[in-house]
Amino acid sequence: MSADNEITPQSQDFSAWYNDVVQHAELADHSPVRGCMVIRPYAYRIWELMRDALDEQFKHTGHENAYFPLFMPQESLDREAEHVEGFSPETAMVTEAGGSELEEPLAVRPTSEAVIWPIVADWIQSYRDLPVKLNQWANVVRWEMRTRPFLRTTEFLWQEGHTAHATAEEAEEEARTMLGVYRDFMEDWMAMPVVTGLKTDAERFAGAERTYACEAMMKDDKALQAGTSHFLGQNFAKAFDVRFQSEEGEHEYVHNTSWGVSTRLIGGLIMSHGDDQGLVLPPKLAPHQVVIVPIWSDAEEKDLVMTVAQRVNRVLSRSVRVHVDDREHVSPGAKFYEWERKGVPLRIEVGPKEVSSQELVTVRRYAPEGRERKRTYGEGKAIAMVPQVLEEIQDDLLQAAEERREERSVRGMEDYDEFRQHIGEKRGFVYSGWCGDGECEEKAREESKGTIRVIPDPEFRSEDAPSTCLVCGDEATEEVLWAQAY
Amino acid sequence: MSADNEITPQSQDFSAWYNDVVQHAELADHSPVRGCMVIRPYAYRIWELMRDALDEQFKHTGHENAYFPLFMPQESLDREAEHVEGFSPETAMVTEAGGSELEEPLAVRPTSEAVIWPIVADWIQSYRDLPVKLNQWANVVRWEMRTRPFLRTTEFLWQEGHTAHATAEEAEEEARTMLGVYRDFMEDWMAMPVVTGLKTDAERFAGAERTYACEAMMKDDKALQAGTSHFLGQNFAKAFDVRFQSEEGEHEYVHNTSWGVSTRLIGGLIMSHGDDQGLVLPPKLAPHQVVIVPIWSDAEEKDLVMTVAQRVNRVLSRSVRVHVDDREHVSPGAKFYEWERKGVPLRIEVGPKEVSSQELVTVRRYAPEGRERKRTYGEGKAIAMVPQVLEEIQDDLLQAAEERREERSVRGMEDYDEFRQHIGEKRGFVYSGWCGDGECEEKAREESKGTIRVIPDPEFRSEDAPSTCLVCGDEATEEVLWAQAY
Numbered sequence: 027m028s029a030d031n032e033i034t035p036q037s038q039d040f041s042a043w044y045n046d047v048v049q050h051a052e053l054a055d056h057s058p059v060r061g062c063m064v065i066r067p068y069a070y071r072i073w074e075l076m077r078d079a080l081d082e083q084f085k086h087t088g089h090e091n092a093y094f095p096l097f098m099p100q101e102s103l104d105r106e107a108e109h110v111e112g113f114s115p116e117t118a119m120v121t122e123a124g125g126s127e128l129e130e131p132l133a134v135r136p137t138s139e140a141v142i143w144p145i146v147a148d149w150i151q152s153y154r155d156l157p158v159k160l161n162q163w164a165n166v167v168r169w170e171m172r173t174r175p176f177l178r179t180t181e182f183l184w185q186e187g188h189t190a191h192a193t194a195e196e197a198e199e200e201a202r203t204m205l206g207v208y209r210d211f212m213e214d215w216m217a218m219p220v221v222t223g224l225k226t227d228a229e230r231f232a233g234a235e236r237t238y239a240c241e242a243m244m245k246d247d248k249a250l251q252a253g254t255s256h257f258l259g260q261n262f263a264k265a266f267d268v269r270f271q272s273e274e275g276e277h278e279y280v281h282n283t284s285w286g287v288s289t290r291l292i293g294g295l296i297m298s299h300g301d302d303q304g305l306v307l308p309p310k311l312a313p314h315q316v317v318i319v320p321i322w323s324d325a326e327e328k329d330l331v332m333t334v335a336q337r338v339n340r341v342l343s344r345s346v347r348v349h350v351d352d353r354e355h356v357s358p359g360a361k362f363y364e365w366e367r368k369g370v371p372l373r374i375e376v377g378p379k380e381v382s383s384q385e386l387v388t389v390r391r392y393a394p395e396g397r398e399r400k401r402t403y404g405e406g407k408a409i410a411m412v413p414q415v416l417e418e419i420q421d422d423l424l425q426a427a428e429e430r431r432e433e434r435s436v437r438g439m440e441d442y443d444e445f446r447q448h449i450g451e452k453r454g455f456v457y458s459g460w461c462g463d464g465e466c467e468e469k470a471r472e473e474s475k476g477t478i479r480v481i482p483d484p485e486f487r488s489e490d491a492p493s494t495c496l497v498c499g500d501e502a503t504e505e506v507l508w509a510q511a512y
Numbered sequence: 513m514s515a516d517n518e519i520t521p522q523s524q525d526f527s528a529w530y531n532d533v534v535q536h537a538e539l540a541d542h543s544p545v546r547g548c549m550v551i552r553p554y555a556y557r558i559w560e561l562m563r564d565a566l567d568e569q570f571k572h573t574g575h576e577n578a579y580f581p582l583f584m585p586q587e588s589l590d591r592e593a594e595h596v597e598g599f600s601p602e603t604a605m606v607t608e609a610g611g612s613e614l615e616e617p618l619a620v621r622p623t624s625e626a627v628i629w630p631i632v633a634d635w636i637q638s639y640r641d642l643p644v645k646l647n648q649w650a651n652v653v654r655w656e657m658r659t660r661p662f663l664r665t666t667e668f669l670w671q672e673g674h675t676a677h678a679t680a681e682e683a684e685e686e687a688r689t690m691l692g693v694y695r696d697f698m699e700d701w702m703a704m705p706v707v708t709g710l711k712t713d714a715e716r717f718a719g720a721e722r723t724y725a726c727e728a729m730m731k732d733d734k735a736l737q738a739g740t741s742h743f744l745g746q747n748f749a750k751a752f753d754v755r756f757q758s759e760e761g762e763h764e765y766v767h768n769t770s771w772g773v774s775t776r777l778i779g780g781l782i783m784s785h786g787d788d789q790g791l792v793l794p795p796k797l798a799p800h801q802v803v804i805v806p807i808w809s810d811a812e813e814k815d816l817v818m819t820v821a822q823r824v825n826r827v828l829s830r831s832v833r834v835h836v837d838d839r840e841h842v843s844p845g846a847k848f849y850e851w852e853r854k855g856v857p858l859r860i861e862v863g864p865k866e867v868s869s870q871e872l873v874t875v876r877r878y879a880p881e882g883r884e885r886k887r888t889y890g891e892g893k894a895i896a897m898v899p900q901v902l903e904e905i906q907d908d909l910l911q912a913a914e915e916r917r918e919e920r921s922v923r924g925m926e927d928y929d930e931f932r933q934h935i936g937e938k939r940g941f942v943y944s945g946w947c948g949d950g951e952c953e954e955k956a957r958e959e960s961k962g963t964i965r966v967i968p969d970p971e972f973r974s975e976d977a978p979s980t981c982l983v984c985g986d987e988a989t990e991e992v993l994w995a996q997a998y
Contacts, residue, residue: 055631057581058588059618064631067576067646074577090553091560095543096651096667102544116610120620123604124655132545134606134620145541145550154841160553165582165651169610181582355640 031367035302040246045175047296051305051368054175061173061180068368069176069292071313073183076291077163079215079310080185083207089159089187094141096165097132102140102266109265110233116169118180134167139233139258139284142188143266150190152271156280157200158190176293177250177512184288190268190280194259197281198236201257204285205238208253216291217308217423218242218298219431220252221455221507223480228467234284235259241479241507243431244297247453249479249509252294255285293512299392299423305369306392308423309416314349316342316412317365321358321377330381334405338374338386341409346416366391371419372412388415394422431455437488442470442496445508449476455509457488459502461495470497476508517853521788526732531661533782537791537854540661547659547666554854555662555778557799559669562777563649565701565796566671569693575645575673580627582651583618588626588752595751596719602655604666620653625719625744625770628674629752636676638757642766643686644676662779663736663998670774676754676766680745683767684722687743690771691724694739702777703794703909704728704784705917706738707941707993709966714950714957720770721745727965727993729917730783733939735965735995738780741771779998785878785909791855792878794909795902800835802828802898803851807844807863816867820891824860824872827895832902852877857905858898874901880908917941923974928956928982931994935962941995943974945988947981956983962994 031050034042048054053069065073081091097120118134121127135141146158167181187204191197205222212218220240230237234256241249262268263279272278299306309315320335322328335350342348351361358375365373375387386408393399397418403411434454439445449456456476460466471477481504491505517536520528534540539555551559567577583606604620607613621627632644653667673690677683691708698704706726716723720742727735748754749765758764785792795801806821808814821836828834837847844861851859861873872894879885883904889897920940925931935942942962946952957963967990977991 055634057627057631058585059581059583062581062583064581065579067578070578071576073579090557092553092556093551093559093669095545095548095550096653097545097548099544118606118609118618120604121607122617124602124657131608132604141543145543148541167582171610183579 031363033302033304033367036245036300043300043302044293044297047300047304047367048175053292053296053305059180061170063175063179063181065183065289068313072292072295072307072311073289075311075313076211076215077185080207080211080287081161081163083211084161084185084187087203087207089161089189091161091163093162093164094138094145096135098135098141100131100133102144103133105265106140106233106262110261118167118169135164136166136168137284137286138162138164138166138186139188139262139282140266143262143268143282146188146190147266147268150268150270150280153192153273156190156192156270157196159187159200160189161185161187174293176289176296179289182288182290184286187283187285189283190263191282192270192272192278192280194281197259197283198257201236201238201255201283201285204283205240205253205255208240208255208285208287212240212242212252212291212294213424215308215310216295216298217420217427218252218294219424219428221480221482221486223482223486223507225254225480226464226467226478226506228464228471229478231256233258233261235261239480241509242294242298243427243434243455243509244294244512245300245430246297247434247510249455249511250290250294250297251479251511252291253285253287256283258282258284298427300369303363304367306423307369307371309371309420312369312371313347314365314370315346315416316348316372316374317361317370318348318350318374318376319358319361319365320350320352321375323378327378331376331378334381335376338376338405338409342412345413371416374408390415390419392419392423392426394426397422438490438492439496440492440494445470445476445496446474449474449508449510453510455479455507457482457491457505457507458496459492459494460504460506461498461500462503463495463498463500466495466497470508475510477511478506479509479511480507481505482507517849519788519790519853522731522786529786529788530779530782533786533790533853534661539778539782539791545666547656549661549665549667551669551775554799558778558781558793558797559775561797561799562697562701563671566693566697566773567647567649569697570647570671570673573689573693575647575675577648578646579648579650580624580631582621584621584627586617586619588630589619591751592626592719592748596747604653604655621650622652622654623770623772624648624650624652624672625674625748625768626752629676629748629754629768632674632676633752633754636754636756636766639678639759642676642678642756643682645673645686646675647671647673660779662775662782665775668774668776670772673769673771675769676749677768678756678758678764678766680767683745683769684743687722687724687741687769687771690769691726691739691741694726694741694771694773698726698728698738698777698780699910701794701796702781702784703906703913704738704780705910705914707966707968707972709968709972709993711740711966712950712953712964712992714953715964717742719744719747721747725966727995728780728784729913729920729941729995730780730998731786731916732783733920733996735941735997736776736780736783737965737997738777739771739773742769744768744770784913786855789849790853792909793855793857795857795906798855798857799833800851800856801832801902802834802858802860803847803856804834804836804860804862805844805847805851806836806838807861809864813864817862817864820862820867824862824891824895828898831899857902860894876901876905878905878909878912880912883908924976924978925982926978926980931956931962931982932960935960935994935996939996941965941993943968943977943991943993944982945978945980946990946992947984947986948989949981949984949986952981952983956994961996963997964992965995965997966993967991968993
């Protein structure tokens with residue numbers, strides 16, 4: 027491994043570690059436009075695997091994909107701002123096109139509620155046209171001041187679900203259902219456990235009545251908001267006059283939801299599992315689940331070794347994503363480092379020794395205590411075991427992340443000064459009581475490094491939640507989860 | 513069918529027919545921003561099927577997907593214009609963002625050569641880093657004056673392949689390979705036969721040394737340029753300083769290609785097969801390959817009929833995309849019309865009569881002479897035959913389009929006045945000799961409604977091509993294909 031590829035240890039500087047992994051695992055690159063990144067092929071393949079898994083669930087839950095314009099007239103933004111208090115996206119504006127100034131500037135979508143609902147309003151006549159359940163895979167632009175690859179970029183890729191329903195109950199159920207789809211995806215595919223719950227008024231999306239979120243703990247003990255699902259009530263329906271005739275013949279406003287996850291998930295993946303050697307990928311999202319590294323010292327050995335490597339490749343590629351790294355001019359050691367840096371779950375080594383003993387060396391990228399990282403098996407057995415080993419790695423990663431999160435979570439904290447110190451120095455998740463007053467929330471936000479991430483869903487709540495507010499000491503109405511957040 | 517859904521006959525006004533199909537098959541909708549369209553779910557599903565088929569071929573031919581920024585600095589456009597003669601995209605410019613004016617305006621990508629190569633230049637050091645074979649699925653923006661849904665829109669979706677090679681020969685081979693991938697896709701998936709060939713200097717992409725294209729004949733006998741593949745030579749490599757160290761240690765410019773197809777293909781699909789009843793979809797690209805329409809008149813009948821419909825659905829959905837239209841409040845007749853309008857290849861009807869006779873009625877959307885459109889089979893046989901019937905429909909559509917094109921092609925035309933009249937009134941494809949002089953091409957372009965679409969590849973050339981130029985009568989150096997074009 028050349029010095030060029032050295033990765034700063036996590037313990038030394040987590041932020042530098044992150045940037046090094048993004049660069050040396052060839053995930054992203056800078057562009058000449060501030061805050062806009064290039065998603066390199068290796069990371070884009072991860073995104074494709076994420077997209078396909080999510081898209082299948084969206085379709086399975088009755089959603090259809092569509093595509094709405096990148097641009098919206100200034101007037102749509104204005105109508106939105108008029109009806110939706112606090113709505114002020116950091117919007118990029120097109121003012122010239124085809125060599126001349128536009129009569130009305132166009133906004134580049136920061137999110138598409140104000141693009142979609144004025145148009146879809148015309149598709150909805152009666153209750154029979156409901157629900158409308160749309161999703162869009164698209165790029166959006168938000169003029170952010172401080173950007174980080176994947177975590178916060180001026181342009182990013184995402185999916186945005188947008189639905190309309192006849193009743194508030196149905197819309198609420200939709201918002202909760204999609205939160206569940208996100209949670210399942212994050213746990214089952216990303217091996218990234220999340221706490222789900224409701225955002226406080228201060229943290230919810232401006233256009234929403236209720237915002238639900240998935241919060242994951244990164245390896246630096248900070249929280250990442252990984253996905254949100256909004257019950258929008260009739261805010262956008264009123265802004266854009268989206269009405270339907272009910273069964274009783276009344277003209278009523280629809281009830282909306284929207285929900286999204288973005289390329290930010292790749293940042294979450296990096297910071298959930300990565301280590302000082304680089305990226306660690308859960309098998310379900312690994313572009314190459316297995317890399318075969320053939321080892322030879324001369325042409326004769328190469329022939330022998332490549333015959334075995336290709337045979338193993340042929341059989342394995344029926345069930346897993348496998349890649350044979352047969353590059354010349356790169357040493358086996360350099361290949362090992364490179365694929366470790368890129369987080370490939372399982373490496374198979376084939377050298378002259380393995381050819382003669384009809385064995386294969388298998389090396390896991392991640393092995394918890396109690397599992398051997400490196401094992402040698404007979405060729406047939408090694409091949410047969412691969413799918414099971416990949417499943418084990420997937421499960422091991424989720425379990426390790428869950429254990430880590432629980433170790434780094436403190437429940438029942440009641441002392442405000444202790445909280446300020448803990449959240450500032452040790453970080454992690456802190457569960458406490460809260461009186462429900464926005465002033466207490468704001469006070470803690472100003473005086474500590476933490477914010478309320480969510481009012482957790484029942485299954486995440488403490489058995490013995492404190493009965494008093496962490497900040498003011500009055501009676502608590504909710505248990506809340508605090509953390510430093512990205 | 514309500515008057516709202518009436519479709520203008522093709523013979524009466526082809527352009528109105530097209531717009532009616534786009535609207536009544538629910539393919540696209542207008543947006544408040546001029547020239548920007550909404551791709552509705554039914555058409556977006558067609559696009560997804562196209563994308564998946566093409567993407568598999570791109571990966572199979574060694575390409576990787578990536579994602580590059582939507583915006584590029586004005587300076588990149590300027591550098592491009594400096595090196596690439598005649599390059600003047602109709603570009604939209606972002607001049608304000610986050611509430612203040614930008615120091616340097618940003619261009620919204622009209623195509624990404626000027627975004628990609630300045631960045632990828634840094635990924636290339638030596639010949640060992642070549643070839644670089646990238647593809648991107650993205651939206652692009654071109655400020656077009658006259659727009660038509662799918663055919664020409666201000667924003668559209670496309671894929672753009674971008675590759676760099678060590679030699680001109682290799683880049684040329686790449687450009688030809690991808691032209692072949694496009695042709696195979698258009699014929700095998702879209703059932704849309706194309707003539708491939710080289711564009712003349714007047715018609716090639718400004719940045720290219722050679723532009724290859726696929727030209728299809730629409731049902732109004734006009735040509736649609738359905739895909740292009742460019743051998744770019746070193747034009748962009750010189751503009752953006754993309755160099756590599758050769759095996760001999762020299763620093764050399766790379767040789768590039770780019771190639772793209774867009775949502776325009778959906779327009780091509782509509783105009784290749786559609787008829788006065790609406791859209792006709794080739795089975796491989798149909799969102800629903802089969803629609804089952806259950807027919808009942810009371811609740812008891814409904815139970816009986818739905819039991820059979822669901823059973824047929826269960827078996828069929830293992831191998832084909834099938835949809836049961838069990839909507840209440842919509843008559844069977846209205847359903848028939850709707851799915852015909854939407855081009856579903858095969859309809860299966862199940863009513864009380866079929867339940868009692870254990871039969872199914874199958875109705876093809878398209879049946880050429882010699883095939884029965886409507887047939888009744890025993891349930892088991894009907895189910896078993898579906899995949900084969902869909903293949904037949906796919907083949908029938910390609911054959912019909914090929915026959916139509918050949919009927920509407922004239923070879924060996926030598927009289928210029930006859931040509932002008934023919935291309936203006938009868939349209940179709942006209943093959944003629946050409947002296948290779950741009951002035952003759954320009955003269956014909958001005959005096960007739962036709963343009964040279966391509967210098968056809970050998971397999972499309974006439975056995976007895978005229979030896980003289982159609983326009984000036986001098987010796988012909990090429991045979992060329994003329995048509996009115998979209």
